[in-house]
Amino acid sequence: MIHAWSVDDVRAAEERAMAQLPDGELMQRAATGLAQVVAARLPDDTSTQPLVVALVGGGNNGGDALWALAHLADLVGEPLDLVAVLTTETPHEEGLRAARRAKVEILDATGQGSRGRRKAEPQAEPKGRAKAVEALGVADVVLDGVLGIGGRPGLPDLVTELLDAVGDDAHVIAVDVPSGTDPMGELVGGTGVFADETVTFGCAKPVHVLGTAGRCGMLTVVDIGLDLDTLPAAERLDHDDVAALWPTPGPEDDKYSRGVVGVVAGGEVYTGAPLLSVTAAVCAGAGMVRYVGPPGPTQLVRAEVPEAVHGPGRVQAWVVGPGLDAHPHSWDQLGLAQVEAARRALDSELPCLVDAGGLDLLDGPRTQAGARTLLTPHAGELARLLARLDPDASELDRAGVVAEPLRWARRAAELLRATVLLKGSTTYVVAPPASGLAVRAQADAPAWAGTAGSGDVLAGLAGTLLAAGLDPVDAGSLAALVHGVAAHDANPGGPVRALEIAQQVPATVARLLARASEVG
Numbered sequence: 271m272i273h274a275w276s277v278d279d280v281r282a283a284e285e286r287a288m289a290q291l292p293d294g295e296l297m298q299r300a301a302t303g304l305a306q307v308v309a310a311r312l313p314d315d316t317s318t319q320p321l322v323v324a325l326v327g328g329g330n331n332g333g334d335a336l337w338a339l340a341h342l343a344d345l346v347g348e349p350l351d352l353v354a355v356l357t358t359e360t361p362h363e364e365g366l367r368a369a370r371r372a373k374v375e376i377l378d379a380t381g382q383g384s385r386g387r388r389k390a391e392p393q394a395e396p397k398g399r400a401k402a403v404e405a406l407g408v409a410d411v412v413l414d415g416v417l418g419i420g421g422r423p424g425l426p427d428l429v430t431e432l433l434d435a436v437g438d439d440a441h442v443i444a445v446d447v448p449s450g451t452d453p454m455g456e457l458v459g460g461t462g463v464f465a466d467e468t469v470t471f472g473c474a475k476p477v478h479v480l481g482t483a484g485r486c487g488m489l490t491v492v493d494i495g496l497d498l499d500t501l502p503a504a505e506r507l508d509h510d511d512v513a514a515l516w517p518t519p520g521p522e523d524d525k526y527s528r529g530v531v532g533v534v535a536g537g538e539v540y541t542g543a544p545l546l547s548v549t550a551a552v553c554a555g556a557g558m559v560r561y562v563g564p565p566g567p568t569q570l571v572r573a574e575v576p577e578a579v580h581g582p583g584r585v586q587a588w589v590v591g592p593g594l595d596a597h598p599h600s601w602d603q604l605g606l607a608q609v610e611a612a613r614r615a616l617d618s619e620l621p622c623l624v625d626a627g628g629l630d631l632l633d634g635p636r637t638q639a640g641a642r643t644l645l646t647p648h649a650g651e652l653a654r655l656l657a658r659l660d661p662d663a664s665e666l667d668r669a670g671v672v673a674e675p676l677r678w679a680r681r682a683a684e685l686l687r688a689t690v691l692l693k694g695s696t697t698y699v700v701a702p703p704a705s706g707l708a709v710r711a712q713a714d715a716p717a718w719a720g721t722a723g724s725g726d727v728l729a730g731l732a733g734t735l736l737a738a739g740l741d742p743v744d745a746g747s748l749a750a751l752v753h754g755v756a757a758h759d760a761n762p763g764g765p766v767r768a769l770e771i772a773q774q775v776p777a778t779v780a781r782l783l784a785r786a787s788e789v790g
């Protein structure tokens with residue numbers, strides 16, 4: 271599992287560490303670690319002299335980059351071209367002195383007239399920007415040291431212009447965080463560096479695991495001796511976590527102890543969703559799957575999934591809503607009966623996963639306070655839910671949720687006292703804020719997984735884990751991981767249909783469980 275700490279907690283840990291250490295020691299540790307990574311990324315081909323160019327901003331992030339260039343000169347035995355491109359008129363002073371001492375070429379890209387420079391005042395480096403653009407175009411490694419954890423989302427125009435000049439072949443390393451992104455990972459999108467690799471210090475930050483993670487590339491954490499004494503703010507499960515969390519049956523188990531999952535899904539119109547959810551639940555290893563629905567989908571499930579049982583009965587957790595019409599016509603007796611079955615499940619004290627049409631039945635928290643609840647909307651469904659229930663979000667639309675996924679998932683979790691799994695290329699799992707639990711974010715699925723019915727499969731998978739006794743955060747994040755990996759395994763690099771994701775789950779789970787014995 272990757273754990274990430276909030277910017278405030280990191281700053282507090284840095285202060286504690288700095289109080290015990292000589293001045294500047296923490297930055298030296300960061301810059302030395304950064305220089306070692308850069309040295310390892312230099313091209314093997316020794317026929318040309320490697321060129322490393324750092325974009326340098328005005329804070330300590332720029333200081334890290336300048337010191338890293340200075341250390342690189344010592345670290346690498348071979349001759350190196352090292353260039354610092356200043357994007358600020360006030361770079362880190364000691365870092366700049368160290369870089370100059372190490373014979374790093376300093377280019378001032380701020381240009382005449384920018385940031386209060388008087389027109390009559392001569393430019394320090396008249397061709398600084400032009401030379402910077404040229405160097406960036408042919409650099410082997412580009413260090414992004416413009417903004418770190420003190421950065422606000424968005425980039426100055428000058429930096430955007432310089433980034434545009436970076437050659438396609440350059441290996442871009444973000445120092446601590448990709449500049450322009452929100453270090454807390456709350457705001458997704460906007461301008462910002464897309465790095466091949468991010469070298470961060472002390473611990474991961476939310477930007478590295480949330481929806482902004484795609485901008486970070488490979489993540490390397492340099493140990494600078496921080497002591498994080500608070501709980502993480504964000505987490506991501508990795509493949510090695512599956513064995514510890516997946517409910518693996520023992521010799522004493524039987525179908526009931528493993529968990530019966532009930533599925534109240536579909537109706538006479540949407541017959542496919544129940545089939546997908548039930549198949550996924552069976553393939554995820556539910557002790558038993560009980561389907562509750564009208565004759566049409568029941569016949570289909572009977573024909574395609576002989577393992578399922580039918581009609582009301584005892585379960586350990588309910589999946590409510592895939593393909594459910596929450597507002598059937600008054601003459602549609604079968605539809606009304608299905609809504610009643612869904613309401614009974616929601617009113618029970620049992621764990622419930624609520625998806626799609628089931629979300630339309632919620633007017634507030636479930637009546638049984640404390641009943642475990644996992645809501646699984648996509649961005650459009652979350653926007654609709656909040657616009658209906660939260661007077662402060664009456665204008666919210668899908669785009670609003672996509673821009674600030676965490677904010678709105680958290681809002682729904684608070685309002686409905688439920689864990690919210692927000693689906694998308696990054697899937698967020700957010701417990702009610704009062705729980706203090708870290709946000710989980712998974713991005714394991716290929717974009718091919720965004721196909722009709724894929725969410726119904728996820729519902730069956732996560733419902734099975736709830737029935738096996740996992741809490742909603744573990745059930746949701748583990749299901750998202752396995753769903754994503756199964757989508758990949760079913761047809762690596764190509765399209766996949768939802769049913770194949772479900773059918774791939776047994777082999778994918780077996781493969782992920784086997785890692786534990788390989789690793790252990």
Ligand SMILES: NC(=O)C1=CN([C@@H]2O[C@H](COP(=O)(O)OP(=O)(O)OC[C@H]3O[C@@H](n4cnc5c(N)ncnc54)[C@H](O)[C@@H]3O)[C@@H](O)[C@H]2O)[C@@H](O)CC1
Pocket residue numbers: 284288296297298300301327328329330331332334416417418419420421422423424425426445446447450471494
């Ligand atoms: N505190 C420490 O001892 C250590 C800090 N380290 C480095 O220090 C960094 C944090 O340094 P700082 O706190 O100086 O912050 P930054 O280096 O992130 O710079 C923040 C500065 O940029 C400005 N700024 C923020 N967003 C902007 C935007 N969108 N456009 C233009 N200007 C913007 C701010 O007003 C502020 O002046 C870390 O990310 C890390 O790289 C490391 O050296 C480890 C040790």
Ligand SMILES: Nc1ncnc2c1ncn2[C@@H]1O[C@H](COP(=O)(O)OP(=O)(O)O)[C@@H](O)[C@H]1O
Pocket residue numbers: 626648693694695696697715716717718719720721722723724725726727728753
């Ligand atoms: N671009 C994407 N990359 C990876 N996974 C995606 C992407 N878009 C959607 N998904 C995943 O596909 C599934 C779609 O679910 P949903 O929108 O509920 O579809 P449906 O209602 O048709 O079943 C979710 O698990 C979601 O996380």
Ligand SMILES: [K+]
Pocket residue numbers: 331414415416417418444445446447448449
């Ligand atoms: K940076």
